[in-house]
Amino acid sequence: MGSADNGDIQSVLLSEAQIASRLDEMAAQIDADYAGKDLLLVGVLKGAVMVMADLSRRIQHSEAAMDWMAVSSYGSGTKSSGVVRILKDLDADLTGRNVLIVEDIIDSGLTLSWLISNLRSRGPASVEVAALLRKPTAAKVEVDVRYIGFDIPNEFVVGFGLDYAEKFRTLPFVGTLAPHVYSS
Numbered sequence: 001m002g003s004a005d006n007g008d009i010q011s012v013l014l015s016e017a018q019i020a021s022r023l024d025e026m027a028a029q030i031d032a033d034y035a036g037k038d039l040l041l042v043g044v045l046k047g048a049v050m051v052m053a054d055l056s057r058r059i060q061h062s063e064a065a066m067d068w069m070a071v072s073s074y075g076s077g078t079k080s081s082g083v084v085r086i087l088k089d090l091d092a093d094l095t096g097r098n099v100l101i102v103e104d105i106i107d108s109g110l111t112l113s114w115l116i117s118n119l120r121s122r123g124p125a126s127v128e129v130a131a132l133l134r135k136p137t138a139a140k141v142e143v144d145v146r147y148i149g150f151d152i153p154n155e156f157v158v159g160f161g162l163d164y165a166e167k168f169r170t171l172p173f174v175g176t177l178a179p180h181v182y183s184s
């Protein structure tokens with residue numbers, strides 16, 4: 001599966017071009033804010049892979065470092081289980097670092113609020129968040145997000161790293177799924 005024309009996608013919410021242009025703006029803002037400072041980008045596997053690749057390439061900061069953490073709270077369904085598990089921890093020591101968490105989506109906000117407090121406990125100079133998407137449900141949890149790509153409606157979305165049961169991550173746009181996908 002890699003194309004959108006087999007009927008699994010109901011509608012395209014954000015096109016490749018819309019995402020690219022917003023990532024340009026976010027990268028410029030990040031460059032301005034971190035000029036002359038250390039910067040460690042922390043990508044949250046697996047969902048943030050596309051955002052990390054496309055955002056980091058736009059960041060001019062020549063000494064920005066990249067590290068990865070894998071956490072999971074969704075299993076194979078469309079609802080957060082409420083339990084965040086570390087599947088892979090960071091390689092980097094965060095002491096004194098300026099950490100920028102890179103995420104694909106903030107939905108319940110649970111993953112991020114857990115992650116922020118986990119990373120803050122490791123002695124960094126700062127912890128900020130850049131996320132491509134945010135749903136209205138995220139407002140229920142106190143998460144301070146410095147860089148947001150798009151506020152989207154409360155619908156389950158796939159593509160650009162986001163999956164449904166590990167499928168559809170490879171789509172280059174963000175879209176919603178046709179109802180038949182959930183029932184099959």
Ligand SMILES: O=P(O)(O)OC[C@H]1O[C@H](OP(=O)(O)OP(=O)(O)O)[C@H](O)[C@@H]1O
Pocket residue numbers: 044045046047048071072073074075080103104105106107108109110111112162163
């Ligand atoms: O705000 P929340 O309700 O916590 O949801 C957001 C998180 O859920 C998804 O990850 P998931 O746990 O499904 O793992 P994945 O990134 O490997 O798909 C997504 O990539 C975010 O990390």
Ligand code: HPA
Pocket residue numbers: 074105107108155156157158162163164
């Ligand atoms: O809407 C979503 N789509 C895919 N994965 C997700 N994880 C949280 N919300 C979503």
Ligand SMILES: [Mg+2]
Pocket residue numbers: 044045046047048071
């Ligand atoms: Mg994720």
